[in-house]
Amino acid sequence: MANSLVSVQIIPKTEKYEDVIPYVDAAIAIIDASGVKYEVHPLETTMEGELSKLLQIIEKMNVKMIELGAINVITQVKILFQPSGITMETLTEKYH
Numbered sequence: 001m002a003n004s005l006v007s008v009q010i011i012p013k014t015e016k017y018e019d020v021i022p023y024v025d026a027a028i029a030i031i032d033a034s035g036v037k038y039e040v041h042p043l044e045t046t047m048e049g050e051l052s053k054l055l056q057i058i059e060k061m062n063v064k065m066i067e068l069g070a071i072n073v074i075t076q077v078k079i080l081f082q083p084s085g086i087t088m089e090t091l092t093e094k095y096h
Contacts, residue, residue, distance in 0.1 A: 006078070008045055013072050013074070023065055030061050034053070036054065039088060044076070044078075051079070
């Protein structure tokens with residue numbers, strides 16, 4: 001069972017303030033390619049997995065933003081670390 005839930009919002013800054021949605025799409029593609037369970041929400045994406053792996057994914061997302069031409073990146077992260085195990089459903093089941 002996963003030991004962490006990590007929500008991430010990535011905000012790339014481009015030199016000419018162009019639309020950043022393609023950048024965000026590229027960041028989500030990195031999450032998708034990683035194979036971890038995730039859910040995209042309007043203002044952030046939540047991933048489920050081992051904390052060390054999720055942090056590596058966030059690092060790859062930031063690097064990708066720079067590779068795509070962003071001059072810097074703000075990344076907001078929320079972490080729930082629970083060594084005994086945690087899932088997204090555990091926190092949201094009463095709302096489904």
